[in-house]
Amino acid sequence: MDTSSTAENPGSGIRSLIEQSVRDFAARELKPNMNQWDEAQFFPKDVFHKLGELGVMGMLVPEEFGGAGLGYDEYVTAIIELSKVDPSIGLSMAAHNSLCTNHILMFGSEEQKKNYLPQLASGKWLGAWGLTEPNTGSDAGNMRTVAVREGDGWLINGSKNFITNGKSGDLTVLIARTGEPGDKHGATAFIIPQGTPGFTAGRKENKLGMRASETVELIFQDCFISDSQRMGEVGDGFIQSLKVLDGGRISIAALGVGTAMGAYEAALAYSKERKQFGKAICDFQAIAFKLADMYTDIQASSLLTYHAAALKDQGEKVTLPSAVAKYHASETAVRVANEAVQIFGGYGFTKDYPVEKFYRDSKLCTIGEGTSEIQKMVISKEILRD
Incomplete structure (x- = not known):
């Protein structure tokens, strides 16, 4: 089953268009090169210029400043689709959008916004x-x-x-x-x-x-x-940063969802192709139950992430929902990637298949923009408020 229907919410027509266009971009620009980039630790800056032409480097920036004028719902969708193929690109795109660019959008002067946002939103500049x-x-x-x-x-x-x-x-x-x-x-x-x-x-x-x-x-x-x-x-810099990070955690939640999806889809396809004892390994309950748990965890993480995105778009405070989404989705990415390697068996331990890379990439989700332990501190502080 394709996980593109994750978080059963029809969303907007714009979300569907973004999902398909970014998916096509990832298949064309990322998939053929991702292993070479990974091995060489090569940062493909030209990819982000192309993403700018696609319109996803300034998704949250209003049109008056050269952006797409979209919301977190569409932004989350773009990160997920990039991360399903190469989480590295999803990560750098997210840092550009939700940290650097969004900080200027939220707290910059009108002059600063006019000077810097059009360059960042177009992808000509990287933040x-x-x-x-x-x-x-x-x-x-x-x-x-x-x-x-x-x-x-x-x-x-x-x-x-x-x-x-x-x-x-x-x-x-x-x-x-x-x-x-x-x-x-x-x-x-x-x-x-x-x-x-x-x-x-x-x-x-x-x-x-x-x-x-x-x-x-x-x-x-x-x-x-x-x-x-x-x-x-x-x-005001530290106070500003905490507000920026509330949105940034939604980005990392989306990164976790996309990473988990990529690992799950690879494992699902492999389980249908790999034969043992005369039948596909997905027909064995041990594998089928792993896939069921992986799918369920992804569904939950995706719903939490889109819920936080919706609240952000509505102008609500998202400290708690963004921390919950980030915590759940990042831990899900690690669990799902781990199980994907297990389903591949010995082949999952080689670089011939993508799950080895998803396994390594997933761990960052539990560390970047606040560790899982920090998320639990944020969550507990919020739910214990008088």
């Missing part, structure tokens, strides 16, 4: 978002990258790590500390174009999975920027 640091991880409130007032601008020193699109990105939204460590109002957001003196990309990570998605260190050494590059009020 990155810098919050995580080597020594802080989830403890972002104690970041060590510092921005200090100097004349009519800011002098930035420090480093960020695990930054998606960090080296090839044309623009980075940076969160730097401008106050005391641990102060919720002690950080500020800045827009820093590539090529700004004092801003360089450092080491590229050698990763287990998502190897075609670029993950690098960012280094700031006496990097001076004008105050016009500051986004929002001084001290």
Whole structure:
């Protein structure tokens, strides 16, 4: 059974069109190249220019700023379809859209939106978002990258790590500390174009999975920027980031759903073709029950993800539903990919079949944009509020 009908909701005609166009794009542009990219850890930046031409690099951006003017429902659909073929591309597309571009959309000035959103939405520019640091991880409130007032601008020193699109990105939204460590109002957001003196990309990570998605260190050494590059009020950067991450977790939930779907569909097809003891292995209850559990988990994750997307489109607070969707979908991706490898048996342990890659890629979903443990902290805090 094709999982494209997951989350039995007819959605909009636009969703169906996006689903088919992105699926065709993934089959044409990603599938023939994904193994080579994975082996070489090659970041195919030209693919994102083509995705821009397809209209999915500015899905959440209003038409007045050069975007598609769509919502999270359609955006989730695009991530799922990309991730069913190559989760690496889904990840980089999501970081561009929901972190960098969306931060500017939500908190940038009118001038900043006019200057940067059309380039990002068209795919001519690729965006990155810098919050995580080597020594802080989830403890972002104690970041060590510092921005200090100097004349009519800011002098930035420090480093960020695990930054998606960090080296090839044309623009980075940076969160730097401008106050005391641990102060919720002690950080500020800045827009820093590539090529700004004092801003360089450092080491590229050698990763287990998502190897075609670029993950690098960012280094700031006496990097001076004008105050016009500051986004929002001084001290609002961390609060802004939490709101951006609420939407970002929906992106990672969609990434998890797509990764799980890709692994499930590969395992389902293989189980019908692989013969043992005179019959297809899907006819054995041990395999059939695995497929049933995989399908059920994907259905639940997809419904949770589209539910969070719908609430986001309605302007509702999504801290709880986005954390629930991200937690469930990311853990589902790991379980489903694991079972897919098991169904393939020895062949699942080789690079001749796609489930080995889904298995490696899936783990990132439980780590990026807040670990599963952080999601449980968010969920428990929300449900225990008085």
